[in-house]
Amino acid sequence: MKLMQPGQIGSITLKNRIILGAHGPGGNAEPDGRMNQRVIDYYTARAKGGAGMITTGWTRVSRDIERLPIHPLVRSYQIDSYLCASKVNELAESVHDYGTKLSVQLMLGMGRVANPSHLNLIDPVAPSDQPSFFDADITMRGLTIKEIQTLLEAFEVSAEMIRTAGADAVELNAHNGYLLDQWMTAEWNKRTDGYGGDFEGRIRFPIEIIQAIKRGAGQDFPVTMKLALGHNIPEGRTIEEGLEIVRRLEESGLDAISVDIGSYETYHMCQPPTTYPRGCWANLAEMTKKVVKNIPVIAIGKLGYPELAESVLQEGQADFIQMTRPLLADPEWPNKVKAGRWEDIRPCIGDHEGCVLRIEQRKYTSCTVNPRVMKERDFALQPAEQKKKVLVIGGGPAGMEAALVAAKRGHEVTIWEKKETLGGNMVPSSVPDFKDDYKLLIKYYRTQIGKSKVKVELGKEATLELVEALKPDVIFIATGGKPCIPDIPGVDKTLVVTAIDILLGRKKAGERVVVIGGGLIGCEVAVYLARQGKKVAIVEILDKVARNMWRGNRLHILELLKKHNVRILTSARVQEIKEGSIVVNNEKDQTEELEADTVTIATGLLPNNELHDVLAGAASEVYPIGDCDRAGKMLNAIWTGFRKARLI
Structure with a gap:
């Protein structure tokens, strides 16, 4: 080469x-x-x-x-x-x-x-x-x-x-x-x-x-x-x-x-x-x-x-x-390329949450996918003092990171994932064609899990009885987040779907789409649908969309929204969802009715933490990690998985 x-x-x-x-x-x-x-x-x-x-x-x-x-x-x-x-x-x-x-x-x-x-x-x-x-x-x-x-x-x-x-x-x-x-x-x-x-x-x-x-x-x-x-x-x-x-x-x-x-x-x-x-x-x-x-x-x-x-x-x-950024994500990038181990490269996903955003937030530079950046000495993985049986419930980014780190330290690790594939909410988030780097991260994790000693059981939903039968010493609950559904009259109508439904292809969007929620997920799904030729509008209750992201990423997503003629209504509150339309109180405090064949809910995630109370006494150590502990972005999921697993 x-x-x-x-x-x-x-x-x-x-x-x-x-x-x-x-x-x-x-x-x-x-x-x-x-x-x-x-x-x-x-x-x-x-x-x-x-x-x-x-x-x-x-x-x-x-x-x-x-x-x-x-x-x-x-x-x-x-x-x-x-x-x-x-x-x-x-x-x-x-x-x-x-x-x-x-x-x-x-x-x-x-x-x-x-x-x-x-x-x-x-x-x-x-x-x-x-x-x-x-x-x-x-x-x-x-x-x-x-x-x-x-x-x-x-x-x-x-x-x-x-x-x-x-x-x-x-x-x-x-x-x-x-x-x-x-x-x-x-x-x-x-x-x-x-x-x-x-x-x-x-x-x-x-x-x-x-x-x-x-x-x-x-x-x-x-x-x-x-x-x-x-x-x-x-x-x-x-x-x-x-x-x-x-x-x-x-x-x-x-x-x-x-x-x-x-x-x-x-x-x-x-x-x-x-x-x-x-x-x-x-x-x-x-x-x-x-x-x-x-x-x-x-x-x-x-x-x-x-x-x-x-x-x-x-x-x-x-x-x-x-x-x-690629060398923040994986310092061994050159050596892995030279050795032909391309599949082992941990990819940069370009979200900037761990690097430039942290600097602007007065935090030390790091990396979303590599929590060891600037902590190379403190976070060097050490062999576990005592080998433990570790159960990870959930195969999203937090669960996979925790499993890999625990296994590298010498623990006996099993992942239970109720779906038939690993990836969690990374899978729908990677669907738009402008999120290909997320596809690489999913592939990376699946590859590393496959090469490790981690035992993976797909299609297996955790219950108290099954967990007690396994008798783990440590449980990581990594069951992710679930869509937050706002309390809006008409939200139960058939034209209402979630962003995850759209991205996974479980539901098809009509020609006229209103997206409720102008955060990262809402903006991305709006661009995704607009690129398909849909007429899209975003309704956001706050005074601006794409708020919670680094300013460079925000500038570009706003450019994409403008390029694809996505209408944006800020400081707007949804009053009612009807068959074929949505009623909004806009920033001028006026009632406006928007035509809609599909209403897509993108108002964030809530922790999917029901298992925590059920399994609280099923092992001597029980840790919720990722979105099931605190719904957030990819950085929160990967970092909590890494930080908890390095200490057990």
Whole structure:
């Protein structure tokens, strides 16, 4: 495979073409900007897993010009002292043990997208005076010439520290609409002093940063950049201009370029969610390959599928593959690909609940499908001190995760699943064509259960008598959730179905569909039906739909709803369901009757926990896990299964 062949970036050779992309520190920076042990363990696990190069999260060269974040969970790394550099050295030595290279991502700052709730915005800055993205009443002032010179000196000094610490390369962050990206964008850089305005002025500072790094670390020290080739907004950069920037940066000494697209206005493009197609930005890498002369191009964007990543390289679209979330989900992704164990790769599902959403919620970075992220040391699975007989009732994500973890620790594990297949509510949630990554997760779990020593009994419903006959030491009740049916006059009529009924094909939708509930399930089933040509409306009691999800995912699901002409009624209450219509009190407090052949209930799930009281005394340890304990999303199911099973 070309994916596993060595590749050259400037003066260094990577053992393969797989690069772990940078992501925010997410609670792993000490108050003085040093990396903590948790993130060193995290990166080391990815090096051990076979990545060719590790890229750290964003690292600042100055703590004076754009103030550090107040909150520790969004604090940045620093590389402005040898105390901070000592941790880079520790990380470099650790990843080098596995033949992996280390690149430190340098971050100029956030500029106009600095979040007032994250940063100490005493003196907020940008390329030129402009309002904050988050609060138009806050003005970000333009950096002064003196500050620009101070930053250039800081880049030079930091680069020398980075090389001395043993790192192998530097990556410049110039995407996502952050400060260096803003600097090269006409709408966000209106300076008139030679560092902005026209094209030459806007690229002057980035070029001088590259030159400063080369002065500090040496001309042979590789400098790469992650660049937003365009922003997909009227005021943003066009792809054509982005390609011209690439040309000029290569002439100025850049050693490699990775390209994506998007800004805070189109944030779902920067972090492609589940609903995006695989390999969504490989075409941008291909465009870039056609304009560079000698430097390698690194492809980004939902490339965590071995056959796809390989094809991007084989077809000459790119020279390297950069992936972040797939290596959060499975740090052993490269080793498993190399060994031909593709079916053992734990897939990223792109829901962002465990990674970027947690950062925004002031929690440490992790992963929905891999609870061990950033807990590699604390959550290392240990052999059980005492082998126990474990019964798992329910074969959904919580039950399967608990069963696998318990079995790995040496317990004797049995799953009882009353249906004829494993998967639980993951099965209906995976039905829409834009949820194929969920299908991969179901396949992964079924495969791992099949390879394990877990005994599976399908079509078996748990009763007290059967459980007592088995005599388990531990019971995990993982019976999932059941649809929440609102108390609405007419809800028992034949035109009323649940979202699960529709997704599993148990009921067919008519041509006119009203979906009650505008949460994640309601929005997804609305798009699913609208793509079939149905006329769909969503009725949501709250003031907006798609509330409880990461903002990038929300932006894209709203785009899909708009694209497929789904009507959305918010702050609306259903008064009655009739044969052929539904009566709604809308946001203007007016009564409105919507025609409907089918009314689909998507108002969430309730814990299916009836067995808990029945089985409370049937074993010395009884644990409800997943939706049957607290109805939630996939993260709650997988994490509770993992966390409980690792402790028994």
